[in-house]
Amino acid sequence: MNVGKRTSRRAAGLLELAVGIACVLLVLFIGSFSRVRADLTSEKRYTLTEATQHLVDSLQDVVFVKVYLSGDLPADLQQLSNGMRDLLDEMRVRNPDLLQYEFTDPSASLDEETRNKVYQQLQEDGLQYTSIRTRAKGAQSEVIVWPGAIITYQGKKLSVQLLKSQLRATDAEAANRSLNNLEYEVASAIRKLTTPFRARVAFITGHGELDEFAVKDLTEALSEQYDVTRIRLDGKIDALSSKTDGVTYRINNYEAAIIAKPDSAFSEKDLFILDQFVMNGGRVLWAVDAMDPHLDSLRTHQFSMATPLELGLDNLFFAYGVRFNKNLLLDKLCSPIQVYTRPYGDQPRLETLPFPFQPLVVDSNNHPITANIDPVQLKMVGNIDTIGLDSARSTILLATSRYTRIMRNPVRVSLAVVDMDLGLDRNNSPYQPVSVLTQGVFRSAFAGRMGMADSVLEAIGYRAWSRPTAQVFISDGDAIANTVNRQTGTYYPLGYERMAQAKVYGNREFFVNAMNFLLDDKSLISIRSRAIRLHQLDPHRIEAERTAIQVANVVLPIVIGLLGGAAIYLLRKRRYAHNR
Known part of the structure; x- marks a missing residue:
């Protein structure tokens, strides 16, 4: 009787094992024809956007x-x-x-x-x-x-x-x-x-903007995705757009424009050309200074007086929802400069010290343009106010740190600040916006100011309200400029730090991302904004405890297996002894 029961239990166990193996094989067989995949990582590391x-x-x-x-x-x-x-x-x-x-x-x-x-x-x-x-x-x-x-x-x-x-x-x-x-x-x-169409991007010239060499690195980076050229306006209405017979409004010749550090005023004609470019859906990236720090005087005399830079853009910017304030910012989070300090013996001593007039700014709004990029280096930058528009919205892209002070016009810029206790952790105006994205529909800055007959306005294709569009503003023209050695005719990557002899800052990535966003290449932006974290092992601990780790990884599984086998053997022995 007992023999029959044991045989029956053994047969039942073998049947269960056979059924289990068959189920596993069936799942594997079905899985070989299926593309169902599960990503169980918290950051969805194995899932494509x-x-x-x-x-x-x-x-x-x-x-x-x-x-x-x-x-x-x-x-x-x-x-x-x-x-x-x-x-x-x-x-x-x-x-x-x-x-x-x-x-x-x-x-x-x-x-x-x-x-x-x-x-x-x-x-x-x-x-x-x-x-x-x-x-x-x-x-x-x-x-x-x-x-x-x-x-x-x-x-x-x-x-x-x-x-x-x-x-x-x-x-x-x-x-x-x-x-x-x-x-x-x-x-x-x-x-x-694989993409046959390439959007057209124009660097605007004719107002003292950065020359071709000073924006060489960004030009090459953008040229990988877009057709990039340089256009001088000179008051020519057809410089950025054209009028076709039978079509009410003008058609832009370019999808986007870049204004890189102008130093002289725009004429009314050029302002009108830019305004109508925006009205017809053109995207613009503005890298503009509101103050002139007179750097030549700073290099010669160790100080200078920064004064407002009159470019004639205030009305245009106001219509687009921003105001560039006439001030400079001091920030405790800043990049360094090399200055001669107190002599060591009879020789001046060259030291590398943080320069608060050169803020390092970071993403302030977790926006795709600024996600996963290094801090952006700015030089002599002022803050930007946003102006509420019913038909458009503003997003702050970059802001200074909490240890920021606003220096009102006129501003004395001195290299001596590297040795001063500015008390930026006590007397400050934190998180000042220095880059803003505006999106929506804008009213022309020339609306109600034209003083022309309707027939004339129709002939030139004037538009009073824009098509949906977007613009990026940053209140520092130097942010877009790469370092250039004019004597040797060489240039360095945008974001290059001369003292580090390497690219350190995220300026290039910021401007490339901004142009991707402006040109609706949000697919690239969404990919870049992902964050995957490596769980890094401590190399020093690995080296110090190498033997213990190897023993644990080789011996411990064997010991666990032996203990598990012994436990199963004892349990089975007790079970069958009880059945007898």
Whole structure:
């Protein structure tokens, strides 16, 4: 009887096991034909944005991505490589036929000559290598890696630098920033290769604006996505738009315009041309100073008197919902300058000290334009007031820190502030707006001022109320200017810090994002605004406790398995002993 019961229980157990295995196999079989995926991460790391999904779904031909971040990599770069593979896998799930990729190690060849040829070709293709110093078991070594990819589409190719390294960031922070930007960089490159239409952007000239060399870096960055040119207005009504017979209003020749640090007044004709450009839906990025700090005097005499800069833009700005105030801001959160301080012996001493007239400003509203970018460096900047308009809304993009003081006109600018206790943590006016986005419908700044017959206004295509449009204002013309060495004819990246010998600030990203937003490239903005956090291990603790960690990872699972097996054996023994 007992033998029969034991046999029956054993058969029932085997049947349950067989049914369980069959269910698992059935689920795996069905899963092999299904594309159902679940992203359980808090930041949805493995989920593409809607913009990227649409981009991948709309591919018309094969996109091939060749990634060179492979091989024996440090932990930070290995996570970046894994992130790139995960991203491409997600893209392939959306479109397996037209999205293909390959990972390859440029340093795989044992032959030095072959490796050098590969390196040279990658440099010619636009990729940059990174030299990484690693430390293992007390020994240091240097590894050359190529954290980049080359994307090919219909015979065209584009290089993508995956590692966005900043001098002031640790390796973990640089990898985290690069991981955040992976989807943006890849999607942006694919978009550039696959999009036939390119919006037109015009730098306005003729009022002392920055020359071509001073905005070279931004011009090249924008040229990757748009057709960029320079236009001199000279009072010509057709400079930015044209009038077609039979069409009531003018048609813009450009989708967007940039006004970069003018230093002389705009004529009424030029103001009218810009106003009508806005009225016809044109987007404008204004990087304008309200005060002239007279920097030549500051360099020569260590101080200067900043005075208002009369550009004739006040009425225009008022109509568009902003007011540039005639003041300068001091901010405790600022970038440094090098100045000669108290002599050391008989020699003057050159020191690097924070200069409160050069604020570092950050995202104040969690807006997509300013998400995930470094602080933006400003020089001699004033604040901006927003003016309520019924038909438009304003958004503050950048603001100073809580330790800010407003210096009213006229302002004495002195290098001596680097040695002074300004008390900015006590006597201050915190969070002053320095960049504003306005969106909506605007009334012409010339409405009610024209003094012309209706027939004349109709002939020139005058529009009193704008089409829906948007503008970005920043109260510092220098923010858009890259550093230039006029003697050697070289320029540096926008956001470059001369003392750090590297790009440190987020100026370029801010202006590129602003133009993306103005031109309704919100898909790129939505991708860039994602945030993914790396859970970084402590390298010093890993090195110090290496043996203990290895033992725990190798021995502990075995011990747990043995204890579990022993527990099951004892339970079964007790159970069957009881049944007997």
